[in-house]
Amino acid sequence: MADDNVVYIGNKPVMNYVLAVTTQLNSANEVTIKARGQAISRAVDTAEIVRNRFMPEVKVKSIEIGTETITREDGSTINVSSMEITLAK
């Protein structure tokens, strides 16, 4: 399943996501870190901590940015920035 290699960044402490990414990189060759809105800076923190502190052999394979349209409960829509960082061994 493709989603096995994706880590979604939310509002938890950054080390939770660092642990999730390093764990997945032990069983897969690459992991994609996805985030939206304010969590984007935490996604960059996660990728940098994994590379600098735990797995120096891991490289940034690609970084993509985009915009997602989210529908709120009242039916209105807002645009939110998104980011995907793919790390590979």
Add this chain to the structure above:
Amino acid sequence: MADDNVVYIGNKPVMNYVLAVTTQLNSANEVTIKARGQAISRAVDTAEIVRNRFMPEVKVKSIEIGTETITREDGSTINVSSMEITLAK
């Protein structure tokens, strides 16, 4: 001067930076958006608003992430994530 084509993202409203980037892109072929820490998500917002709303012909040329070590007034150091997004016509 190389810095002419760089926009540093801070804590102002995102439209200030959108205006700065679009202005520079009218006189230069590419602009680099730089941000650190929490401002990283605003940098992505800036790039996406410029591309989607004002200058659809502009492409994301490159995105880089890194870590900078900052020395605080008391002499201690902290690591902060950084990001550079280069937009080009």
